[in-house]
Amino acid sequence: MKRTLQDNQEAFAGQEFFIGIDVHNKQWTVSVQSNHLALDKPVVVDPSAEKVSGFLRKRYPGGKYYAVYEAGYSGFWPARTLEESGIVTIVVNPADIPTMQKERSTKTDRVDSRKLARSLENKELKGIYIPDRLTEEYRQLARYRSRLVSEQTRLKNRIKAVLAQFNYRCPVELEGNRWSGVYLNWLRSIRFATSYAQMAYDEQLDQLQESRERLSRVLRELKRMTKEHESIGRLVTLLQTVPGIGFVTAVLLVTELVEMERFKRLEDLASFVGLAPSVHQSDEKSYSRGLTKRQHKELRSRLIESAWVAVRKDPVLTMKFGELSQRMNKKKAIIRIAKKLLSRIRSVWHTQKPYVYGVIE
Structure with missing residues (x-):
């Protein structure tokens, strides 16, 4: 058979x-x-x-x-x-x-x-980190907030473009309060000669208002998530002790990085975020071509923003930024500070202890 x-x-x-x-x-x-x-x-x-x-x-x-x-x-x-x-x-x-x-x-x-x-x-491939289902779900809310912020920025730019096109200028007394409640009331008071233009303008203001309301709801939900899940909430609270790291950035770090142990060295973490240099080497010559193009776009952007805040809060980082600024432009200097900030985040995560200001590495 x-x-x-x-x-x-x-x-x-x-x-x-x-x-x-x-x-x-x-x-x-x-x-x-x-x-x-x-x-x-x-x-x-x-x-x-x-x-x-x-x-x-x-x-x-x-x-x-x-x-x-x-x-x-x-x-x-x-x-x-x-x-x-x-x-x-x-x-x-x-x-x-x-x-x-x-x-x-x-x-x-x-x-x-x-x-x-x-x-x-041929063993030529290296797999990326695969989070569990729950972790992936936790990420969704923080990522959705990032999309809402981008959407809101685009709406504001469109509204500003309409104002510029028809020569509507912001009153002097509101210059320092752009997008405040008073400023939004002024925007609502603007009238166009035709109903067609008025509708197009009002629709954009309505979209902006809806976006702001959604953003508020998402922020409340993020806070509820950190309260209901102790492991997330504890780490988010610890990371906020690092200068320049606010609540939203801390949540983003926790949900995106998940396990700090998967980054064996600071350089591995910096490479993931996008704060590592792109190096070109040939024979004995080696030179940097600036930051690597590979990045976690949202994390890198957030950390650079946080670095600008940190240099005003932490004396050690303030001093280091001053030294770096003497030999390179400030945009390059702040990248170095962002990497140092990342090192502090990694340390707080590993030790599970609040950051102490003024400690020189």
């Missing part, structure tokens, strides 16, 4: 299989590689770990499965469900995947999945 692979559940016992998955909303393209050989043609399956697991166990029963896919809009749920199915999975930054010239000129789902499988077997 003819035997099939299905009859022998251990046909590939102990053999390692490396799976590259090109993840899309409607389908996943799966490529398998083992012993540095591409096995068969890539297959297209429905977007679920169950389908991938079923295919692997049917085709290569008893094997050890290792999978990889690119970080993207799908988030981390594919990684979690693949792990639950017994497939060791990593998620990688698309920029970190080695790509041959012909793979750049011919980009398809099949090519991408094969490239992932090959790079995984």
Whole structure:
């Protein structure tokens, strides 16, 4: 009687299989590689770990499965469900995947999945941090607030553009109180000659008011979250003892960094945030090309803003900023201060003790 692979559940016992998955909303393209050989043609399956697991166990029963896919809009749920199915999975930054010239000129789902499988077997990939489901949910509110702030800035700029276009100038007595309640009342008092222009203007003011109200609700919810979850709240309170770190920045740090232990050195943390230099080295020559383009945009921006506050509050940082400003422009100097601020944040996180002003490292 003819035997099939299905009859022998251990046909590939102990053999390692490396799976590259090109993840899309409607389908996943799966490529398998083992012993540095591409096995068969890539297959297209429905977007679920169950389908991938079923295919692997049917085709290569008893094997050890290792999978990889690119970080993207799908988030981390594919990684979690693949792990639950017994497939060791990593998620990688698309920029970190080695790509041959012909793979750049011919980009398809099949090519991408094969490239992932090959790079995984060659140990050329380093996975990014995968938070648990709850941690990922905690992040949503802080990130939503950041989007609201950006949206509000765009609305304000549009309103200012309309005022400039029709020569409506802010009263002198309100110059120092832009976007205060009194200033908003003045904006509401402006009248245009036609109902069409008035409607367009009023709609933008209404959008701004709605955005401000949403921002207030989100801030209240963030405060409730830190009160209800002791581990988050305790760390947020500690981080606020660092000069320049306010409540929102502290929440952002806690929800984005999650575990400080994953950064073995300060340089690793600085690289993640985007406060590390981009270095070019050839032979014995080495030079810096400024800050790395890789960054956590929101964290880097927040820390630089916090650094400007810190140099006015902490005597040690004030003195250091003065020294740096004598040999470089202030924008470069504040980047150095932001990195020192990051070092203080790391120290407070590790020691679980409030920051003490004036301590020289």
